[in-house]
Amino acid sequence: xxxxxxxxxxxxxxxxxxxxxxxxxxxxxxxxxxxxxxxxxxxxxxxxxxxxxxxxxxxxxxxxxxxxxxxxxxxxxxxxxxxxxxxxxxxxxxxxxxxxxxxxxxxxxxxxxxxxxxxxxxxxxxxxxxxxxxxxxxxxxxxxxxxxxxxxxxxxxxxxxxxxxxxxxxxxxxxxxxxxxxxxxxxxxxxxxxxxxxxxxxxxxxxx
Amino acid sequence: xxxxxxxxxxxxxxxxxxxxxxxxxxxxxxxxxxxxxxxxxxxxxxxxxxxxxxxxxxxxxxxxxxxxxxxxxxxxxxxxxxxxxxxxxxxxxxxxxxxxxxxxxxxxxxxxxxxxxxxxxxxxxxxxxxxxxxxxxxxxxxxxxxxxxxxxxxxxxxxxxxxxxxxxxxxxxxxxxxxxxxxxxxxxxxxxxxx
Numbered sequence: 001x002x003x004x005x006x007x008x009x010x011x012x013x014x015x016x017x018x019x020x021x022x023x024x025x026x027x028x029x030x031x032x033x034x035x036x037x038x039x040x041x042x043x044x045x046x047x048x049x050x051x052x053x054x055x056x057x058x059x060x061x062x063x064x065x066x067x068x069x070x071x072x073x074x075x076x077x078x079x080x081x082x083x084x085x086x087x088x089x090x091x092x093x094x095x096x097x098x099x100x101x102x103x104x105x106x107x108x109x110x111x112x113x114x115x116x117x118x119x120x121x122x123x124x125x126x127x128x129x130x131x132x133x134x135x136x137x138x139x140x141x142x143x144x145x146x147x148x149x150x151x152x153x154x155x156x157x158x159x160x161x162x163x164x165x166x167x168x169x170x171x172x173x174x175x176x177x178x179x180x181x182x183x184x185x186x187x188x189x190x191x192x193x194x195x196x197x198x199x200x201x202x203x204x205x206x207x208x
Numbered sequence: 209x210x211x212x213x214x215x216x217x218x219x220x221x222x223x224x225x226x227x228x229x230x231x232x233x234x235x236x237x238x239x240x241x242x243x244x245x246x247x248x249x250x251x252x253x254x255x256x257x258x259x260x261x262x263x264x265x266x267x268x269x270x271x272x273x274x275x276x277x278x279x280x281x282x283x284x285x286x287x288x289x290x291x292x293x294x295x296x297x298x299x300x301x302x303x304x305x306x307x308x309x310x311x312x313x314x315x316x317x318x319x320x321x322x323x324x325x326x327x328x329x330x331x332x333x334x335x336x337x338x339x340x341x342x343x344x345x346x347x348x349x350x351x352x353x354x355x356x357x358x359x360x361x362x363x364x365x366x367x368x369x370x371x372x373x374x375x376x377x378x379x380x381x382x383x384x385x386x387x388x389x390x391x392x393x394x395x396x397x398x399x400x401x402x403x
Contacts, residue, residue, distance in 0.1 A: 021381050022237065025325050029233035067295055072322075076286040084282070099332050102285045106325045107238055175231055176393040183378075183385030190377035 003128050010132025016109050017140060017182075018189050020133075023109040026079025026100045027141060028178040034157050037145030039093045041103060043086065045131065047078045048110050050131035055118040062119075071114045076105045108135065147181050148172045215346045218339070221402045222347050225355035228326045228396040230358060232333075235326030239359055240384055242320075249363035252320075253356025257349065259299055259321050260330055263292050267331040268341055288331055293322045313401025326355055361391060 014020050017027050023044075030040045054074050055062075062070045083101050086094040094101060104110065113133055118126040150156055152173030154166045171177045228234040235256070242252045267288050275281055300318045304311045321327060330351045334344045365387050374383045 021240070024236040024240065025233050025329075028236060068322075069290075072289055072293065073286060076289050080282060080285055083285075099329060099336070103234075103329055103333055105285055105289050105326045106323045106328050108323055108368040111323060171393075172394065175233070176396065178233070178386050179389030179392055183382045183389060186385065187375075187378045190382065191358040194377055 003123065006125050007128045007132040009149075010129070010134070010136035011139065014133060014136070015140065016133060016137045018186055020109065022112055023107045023137070024114055024182075025103065026107065027144065028175075028182065030097055030100050031141055031145040031148050031178065031181075032152065033149045033155075034142055034145040035093070036096055038138060038140035039086075039090065040097055040100060041141040043082050043097070043132070044104055044107060044110070044137055044177055045134025046077060046082055047104050047138075048113060048134040049127055049130040050078045050081075051075045051110055051114055052118040052126040055114045056121060056123045058125035059119050067119065068111070068115070071111055071119075072105065075110055075114070079104045109133065143180055144178075144185060147185070148177060151181075152177060211342075215343060217402055218293055218343050219346050219350040221350075222307050222330075223350040223357070223397075225398045225400075225402045226350050227354045227358060227395060227398075228330065229355060230392045231399070232329065234329040235324050235355055238320065238324055238326075238391055239355075239362060240381070240388070243359050243362040243384075244362060246367060248293075249359040250356065253352070253359045255302040255318055256321060256324060256326060256355050258326050259292070259296055260352040260355075261330055261345060261348040262299065263295050263346050264334055265341070265353075266291050266295060267332060268339075268344040271335055272341075284332075284335070285328075288328060289322075292327050292331070299378025326351065358391075362388060365391065 004102075010016075016022060017024055026040050028042070032036045045148060051071070051074050055071060058070075058074075082104070083094070086097075086101060113130060117129050121129070132174075146156065149171045150161060152171070154160060154162050154168045169177075172181060222228070226232060229236065229239050238252055238256075243249045270287060270291060271284065275284060275287060280287075296318055300311075303318075330348060334347055339347060360383075366384065369383060369387065378386070
């Protein structure tokens with residue numbers, strides 16, 4: 001039961017980067033296409049799960065004074081592994097993600113989960129927490145990537161969606177579109193939340 | 209002569225045209241997190257500039273004099289982040305001891321800088337672009353100043369936003385992101401000035 005709860009919070013109360021406003025750099029930088037977004041999300045998920053497991057296993061060994069430095073070294077090691085794997089098997093993807101693969105080292109979501117969750121909880125919960133948050137992050141990146149790819153290039157996963165006459169809204173493929181797109185998505189999410197909250201209150205009032 | 213021009217172009221390029229925040233998406237967390245008040249934003253920016261200049265010099269030396277000759281390039285990320293973390297620690301101790309006034313003004317931001325991706329990102333870019341030592345230091349300094357300018361501008365906008373009436377769901381991070389987008393749009397005017 002606890003496992004399900006720790007997993008699903010990555011999609012609800014802790015959905016990064018909407019509910020947990022952390023790790024925005026890759027979110028904004030790599031979401032020009034859906035494929036890049038999903039690739040980045042999965043790479044971060046791998047690092048997050050591995051670092052959470054190892055931090056949780058070592059939580060009684062690491063002295064609390066130097067824990068942040070230890071966490072960063074652990075995370076950096078897994079990032080090196082991910083980069084080597086991606087260069088070997090997904091070379092075009094690793095080229096288009098570029099510097100944002102090594103920058104997973106300083107992604108605050110990963111360090112944040114190590115510090116806030118993995119350092120205090122047993123291994124299986126830490127692994128599930130990492131998987132949930134990581135997949136939530138991947139989902140968010142995929143959604144923002146979809147919006148930006150459809151509007152900015154008129155394609156989805158590389159296939160053109162519209163006819164010849166479609167004029168792509170290039171703003172969304174460039175830097176300002178990333179900020180505005182994320183801001184508008186956050187706005188929609190908050191609006192839906194408020195709407196649902198109000199609907200629930202009204203149904204409660206009707207009942208009593 | 210051409211050497212100096214080269215340095216000036218490298219400086220302008222990273223401070224304005226390829227600004228870390230607006231075109232490279234580096235250091236977005238402090239950019240949105242510590243930009244509520246102008247004085248705090250400037251403090252954060254100056255602390256970043258300080259550490260970034262030193263880290264750019266240090267990582268360049270370690271990378272080119274130790275890691276590349278010994279063929280240890282794959283440990284680059286681990287070494288760089290450790291250098292940055294110890295640099296931050298060193299700067300914090302030094303400033304606290306010799307410049308208590310300065311420490312007061314940006315003391316709390318210093319530890320946060322370790323996980324600022326602008327620092328690691330710039331050091332990796334310098335390596336990627338194959339800059340020489342002097343150019344690396346200039347790029348580090350320019351990148352820091354560009355970041356300071358971005359965060360100070362953002363803080364100015366956000367101080368005005370406090371007074372504006374924003375729709376409820378857009379309040380907080382939402383409107384900040386949209387404002388950042390419009391600011392980025394303005395900075396796109398510099399693109400193409402220097403490669």
